[in-house]
Amino acid sequence: MSEMITVGDAIARTLEQYQVEAIYGVISIHNLPIADAVGQRGNIRFVPARGEAGSVTMADAHGRFSGLGVALTSTGAGAGNAVGALVEAMNACTPLLHLTGQVEKAWLDADTGFIHETRDQLTFLKASSKRAYRISNANQAIAILHKAIQEAQTPPCGPVSVEIPIDIQAAKIPLSLVTAPVKPVSVSAPDAGMVDALWAQLKQAKQPLLWLGGGALGSADAVKKLADAGITVISSTHARGVLPDSHRASLRAFHNSSSVEALIARCDFTLVAGSRLRSNETRSWTLELPSPRVQIDIDPAAASRNYLMDKTLVADCSALLNALAAKAQGREWGNAQWDTQVQQAVEQAEQGLREQCGAYAKLNDAIEKALPQDG
Structure with missing residues (x-):
């Protein structure tokens, strides 16, 4: 049986495979499994920002010269603070991956006032990104991450947001689900x-x-x-x-x-x-x-x-x-x-x-x- 690791660990390993050198973000209770994995593995530099807008702006700049910028933000107000910077990255067609947390899957869209919850977070991420995804199944987390990176890097490029409920970030999945990187959609030679x-x-x-x-x-x-x-x-x-x-x-x-x-x-x-x-x-x-x-x-x-x-x-x-x-x-x-x-x-x-x-x-x-x- 394959070794079991957390989704947060799997995300860190996958980003390493894409040669990601730095992640810019704000650490929160709703993204700790990802932030912890990045810190414990020590292969990607985590650059703390004073606010989420700053983290996405730094990732935007990084993506413009490296081919992929990565930002990590928190849920609700944290993700909302990133919207303006996401719009700028979309306007510039920057290849950027925006990872953000979500409340536990059981409380998603329940409008219960769960800490950091905001109504229709995915909707405002869709409006400010090239694409936005929600991971609802731990076993599909890395597959969706590959898809998000591919979309971010496929012309016309742009920021792609992925929201991941905190319980899914901490869930265990087989190491075998950490698969090889995918390439941007290839562009055929002009006729x-x-x-x-x-x-x-x-x-x-x-x-x-x-x-x-x-x-x-x-x-x-x-x-x-x-x-x-x-x-x-x-x-x-x-x-x-x-x-x-x-x-x-x-x-x-x-x-x-x-x-x-x-x-x-x-x-x-x-x-x-x-x-x-x-x-x-x-x-x-x-x-x-x-x-x-x-x-x-x-x-x-x-x-x-x-x-x-x-x-x-x-x-x-x-x-x-x-x-x-x-x-x-x-x-x-x-x-x-x-x-x-x-x-x-x-x-x-x-x-x-x-x-x-x-x-x-x-x-x-x-x-x-x-x-x-x-x-």
Whole structure:
């Protein structure tokens, strides 16, 4: 017969298999079996937070650079305190696992005023997460944990919450239920016909614009090749850093600058890669984007979500942009005069922002000086 371990121990062992280095959280009576197992095994660093919002925010940051952030919160008010940070992680499409407690299974949804209980906790977790699960059977705990991690890491990524009643956390299950990690759902290579059709449009443009969103975070090499070929690039807030600000083709993230807007108006093709084209980046969708407009998004439901597109290509941004970059070798858009105009537009936008910020611009300069080159 297999060795018996607690669900909390099984969760700690499973997270180790996913190479989780740190868990950020607030320890509570309703998550002690998990916190104890993490501490006793000593393979994952537990980082205590002053509040649940802070723990999820730290896990969000960790997930953005590591591929999976993990937060542990308590039941009821504890889980509720995490909601704002979960919404931010969902907005940024961060791969994040949020583990939270629940009252004993016998008292779930009974509205008895059990300590830390809140009504419809799962409902507000569903509203603030990509997905939310409740573990109702100890023997299925690790299976649901695998599913949650897979969903968090499958594009479009996002936070996935899992609530686990305290008695289930402490329940014993066979060690054999701690199974190997599962991989994110694989994304197939873009169809050759899709690549050829997009290239046929792109190569006819005199000055195309590439608008990058968070869905293009893994596309730095391809984006640089396209920018090197003369495609002008502008980034959403979440795509900052995909192309260095110093690149001659970069308009950075100056969407709402008149100088940048004037330059965008002179482009004759817009390729939107993995972006929602959000309100704050488009002046509530009044910013004119050049036509024709083509969108790349892995989510079919994103088609023409905020701007009417001439075509939506349902594909992984990284795969399609890499295929496009391979075809773009040897093709050049723009010229030295256009590069100078891009630089001038960015300088005017930055100066305008400095004037708007006033003395606070000095704070930005101090932070920039302290950060590494890619900070």
